[in-house]
Amino acid sequence: MPPLNLPDNLCMSATVKDAPVKKTSFRQHMQQAREEAIVRVVNRLLAEKGFDAMTVDEVAAEVGIAKASLYRHFPSKEDLAAAAMVKAMQQAMDFIDTLHTVVCPLARLQAVARWTMKVQLAGEMPSLPSENSSLRATLTSHTAYVDLLLRISETLGGWIEAAQDEQKLAKQLPPIVVLYTLYARACDPVLGFLKATGQFTDQQIIDWVMQTCFEGLRTR
Amino acid sequence: MPPLNLPDNLCMSATVKDAPVKKTSFRQHMQQAREEAIVRVVNRLLAEKGFDAMTVDEVAAEVGIAKASLYRHFPSKEDLAAAAMVKAMQQAMDFIDTLHTVVCPLARLQAVARWTMKVQLAGEMPSLPSENSSLRATLTSHTAYVDLLLRISETLGGWIEAAQDEQKLAKQLPPIVVLYTLYARACDPVLGFLKATGQFTDQQIIDWVMQTCFEGLRTR
DNA sequence: GTCTATAAATAGATAGAC
DNA sequence: GTCTATCTATTTATAGAC
Numbered sequence: 001m002p003p004l005n006l007p008d009n010l011c012m013s014a015t016v017k018d019a020p021v022k023k024t025s026f027r028q029h030m031q032q033a034r035e036e037a038i039v040r041v042v043n044r045l046l047a048e049k050g051f052d053a054m055t056v057d058e059v060a061a062e063v064g065i066a067k068a069s070l071y072r073h074f075p076s077k078e079d080l081a082a083a084a085m086v087k088a089m090q091q092a093m094d095f096i097d098t099l100h101t102v103v104c105p106l107a108r109l110q111a112v113a114r115w116t117m118k119v120q121l122a123g124e125m126p127s128l129p130s131e132n133s134s135l136r137a138t139l140t141s142h143t144a145y146v147d148l149l150l151r152i153s154e155t156l157g158g159w160i161e162a163a164q165d166e167q168k169l170a171k172q173l174p175p176i177v178v179l180y181t182l183y184a185r186a187c188d189p190v191l192g193f194l195k196a197t198g199q200f201t202d203q204q205i206i207d208w209v210m211q212t213c214f215e216g217l218r219t220r
Numbered sequence: 221m222p223p224l225n226l227p228d229n230l231c232m233s234a235t236v237k238d239a240p241v242k243k244t245s246f247r248q249h250m251q252q253a254r255e256e257a258i259v260r261v262v263n264r265l266l267a268e269k270g271f272d273a274m275t276v277d278e279v280a281a282e283v284g285i286a287k288a289s290l291y292r293h294f295p296s297k298e299d300l301a302a303a304a305m306v307k308a309m310q311q312a313m314d315f316i317d318t319l320h321t322v323v324c325p326l327a328r329l330q331a332v333a334r335w336t337m338k339v340q341l342a343g344e345m346p347s348l349p350s351e352n353s354s355l356r357a358t359l360t361s362h363t364a365y366v367d368l369l370l371r372i373s374e375t376l377g378g379w380i381e382a383a384q385d386e387q388k389l390a391k392q393l394p395p396i397v398v399l400y401t402l403y404a405r406a407c408d409p410v411l412g413f414l415k416a417t418g419q420f421t422d423q424q425i426i427d428w429v430m431q432t433c434f435e436g437l438r439t440r
Numbered sequence: 441g442t443c444t445a446t447a448a449a450t451a452g453a454t455a456g457a458c
Numbered sequence: 459g460t461c462t463a464t465c466t467a468t469t470t471a472t473a474g475a476c
Contacts, residue, residue, distance in 0.1 A: 177432065181410055217434050
């Protein structure tokens with residue numbers, strides 16, 4: 001037994017002494033794998049059609065399990081969506097954590113924007129909840145979601161202020177305007193519109209939207 | 221009886237000779253007024269919650285008529301939405317037509333962008349149809365909608381090319397990228413996010429989003 | 441834990457009286 | 459033309475067998 005009462009995610013001991021735990025661990029592993037498969041499907045459907053148009057029947061069918069089994073893992077449709085949002089934000093946070101080696105704050109922000117656009121073009125970016133959705137209430141009471149959103153916002157907010165101090169980002173704009181703009185670009189429908197024309201590569205599309213975002217439409 | 225078989229909307233004669241016609245005209249007027257009231261409600265609900273979350277019961281309740289009466293005016297929910305979209309685009313086209321006195325093409329484009337943002341903050345901008353919605357099929361087969369979208373796109377497209385020729389708009393960007401970007405900004409969620417903070421005036425919000433759109437996030 | 445079958449609620453759309 | 463009442467399909471969610 002550890003001397004300190006650490007939360008589970010901070011307990012680093014990988015070795016297990018008792019035999020019975022092995023079976024439990026295996027089961028937990030299987031359950032986790034199943035839930036990850038579910039979340040992957042939800043993530044894609046959420047990106048494709050949005051929360052309202054996504055049906056639980058659809059999710060169950062695509063995962064290949066019965067709907068009742070789905071509800072054993074997640075208590076409601078809103079919680080399904082919340083899990084998908086949390087996973088997407090965790091991946092974003094993971095990517096953000098890889099950027100601490102990049103010195104220039106503006107470059108870090110641009111790297112994040114580029115990453116989110118790539119995720120969106122891959123059809124893996126769950127769309128933002130529209131403001132009056134039933135989803136919003138669930139999300140704002142979902143601590144994992146709120147915590148992650150806060151951490152990401154604080155990290156990016158710090159970078160934004162640093163970039164403004166370096167005169168790299170427009171100082172006339174309040175940091176929250178920049179932050180919300182970056183969030184909005186992660187779901188920018190322009191990417192999908194341009195992709196739907198079938199005339200451009202993903203790389204071209206991302207480069208153009210990156211330019212409109214950071215350089216603006218007007219000639220420099 | 222008129223000598224030519226003109227469509228109704230091209231018949232300019234305001235004076236009516238036969239008495240019975242007066243009643244018909246009055247009825248038509250009333251019907252048109254009712255339909256305009258319906259479209260106003262649909263427009264607002266579409267802006268608030270989007271097509272999927274909007275219910276026909278809601279529309280009927282807010283207009284103050286029975287649902288069956290609604291269906292006498294519009295054959296389906298999709299047609300309700302289409303009528304709202306068409307009306308919004310007609311208003312956009314009307315505004316665009318007032319801009320032919322403005323000489324600078326860039327100034328015209330900026331005026332249009334500013335106008336759409338004002339409409340959106342007023343809660344009167346019906347949101348874009350998500351790509352796989354049942355609404356999209358109806359819209360693309362709705363000639364009035366397609367015609368208006370085409371006319372607006374051609375007008376703005378011409379202004380974009382002119383502005384690029386004048387070196388006012390970034391020439392690296394294909395005109396279609398600029399056009400889609402302007403369309404997307406008309407529905408930019410950043411406006412709603414910033415308004416929801418309650419910290420800023422509509423004028424501030426519009427000025428900031430206009431700056432991010434045309435000047436970009438990076439320092440000039 | 442997964443399944444089949446079903447409940448409960450709500451959606452879009454229509455019938456038929458007035 | 460507008461209403462009340464209803465139909466039909468779909469959706470979220472659950473009961474209960476295995």
